[in-house]
Amino acid sequence: MTRLFKKHYHPAGTAPGTLRELSPDQARQQGPATFLLARREAGRWSEMQEISVEEMPVATADGQLCWLHVQGLPRAEQLEWLGDRVGLHPLAQEDILNGGQRPKVERFETSLVVFLGIPELDEEGDLHLYQLTLFMGGNVIVSFMSGALDPFVVFRRRLKERGGRALGEPDDLLYGLLDAAVDHAFPVLDSVGERIEEMEVEILNHPDSSTLEHLHGLKRELIMLRRYLWPTREVINQLLRDHDDLFTPDTRLWMRDIYDHTVQVIDLVESYRDMTASLLDVYLSSMSHRLNESMRTLTIIATVFMPLTFIVGVYGMNFDNPASPFAMPELGWYWGYPMVWSVMIAVAIGMVVWFKRKRWF
Secondary structure (H helix, E strand, O other), X not given: OOOOOOOOOOXXXXXXXXXXXXXXXXXXXXXXXXXXXXXXXXXXXXXXXXXXXXXXXXXXXXXXXXXXXEEOOOOHHHHHHHHHXXXXXXXXXXXXXXXXXXXXXXXXXXXXXXXXXXXXXXXXXXXXXXXXXXXXXXXXEEEEEOOOOOOOHHHHXXXXXXXXXOOOOHHHHHHHHHHHHHHOHHHHHHHHHHHHHHHHHHHHHOOOHHHHHHHHHHHHHHHHHHHHHHHHHHHHHHHHHHOHXXXXXXXXXXXXXXXXXXXXXXXXXXHHHHHHHHHHHHHHHHHHHHHHHHHHHHHHHHHHHHHHHHHHHHHOOOOOOOOOOOOOHHHHOOOHHHHHHHHHHHHHHHHHHHHHHOOOO
């Protein structure tokens, strides 16, 4: 079962901005962080190359535009070194290492930090959410991606195919990364929609106990998606409303397209939540209908056997005929036993035909 909310906290009383070390399990799952750097040279983007900590760029007000992508969680000393070179605030560094942050925007003087949640389905169809952090300061854009998911594979391919003729300014590059991150939710939602359709067919045809378990699992996933995707709209809106000094009018125009995508994502999530709630009602109604059908069948069977039980009960008393004139005369008949069977069969067939005409089954 997917855990809904994953966030790490410092012990109570820890000073703000304190960077924690990764636990052994987290270090084993994350692996060593990889630092990939691309530079914009002569109006074109270079190939991303892996660099060491010492080769990290320094943020300046002008100069060569750089994009540093950090895949995985860096160690505390690596993040501190990077923060000193690009101007990443200690509070933002703390949020990067803690993970599980609600999507938000943080402004530190001339730098900007954006936290987003990126959904992804693994090979088994389980939903996972990863934290993406985007930093813009001076001529350096830094993206931090926790886990093994890399949401910018297609984005880098597009830069390579187009020769990097676009995204030549920091705000342009930040827009491109935001667009790739928001659009990453659509394939996940498409898969969720297909699962809802399959579950609807299953509920209408042959629901069982596992169907309810899958339905509740789907509701949990939608709750998780809503928790991380719903605030994304406010993040983009806040970038457009409160930080317009960091974006050119042209970039702000393209940012409105990202806002439209976030609205579409939220509409899909809300629609799927309503459909899932409706499926639960359909499941309960279907199970109730099946129970009523079973009870009606059992009632018909019991009703058919009631007169038969009465007949055999009467003739099972075996009162001796010679002992009393009120005893059953049929006990001495030669054809008494076949006659009783004939009466019982006729009664049963007559009741079944009558139930059939009444459309009871």
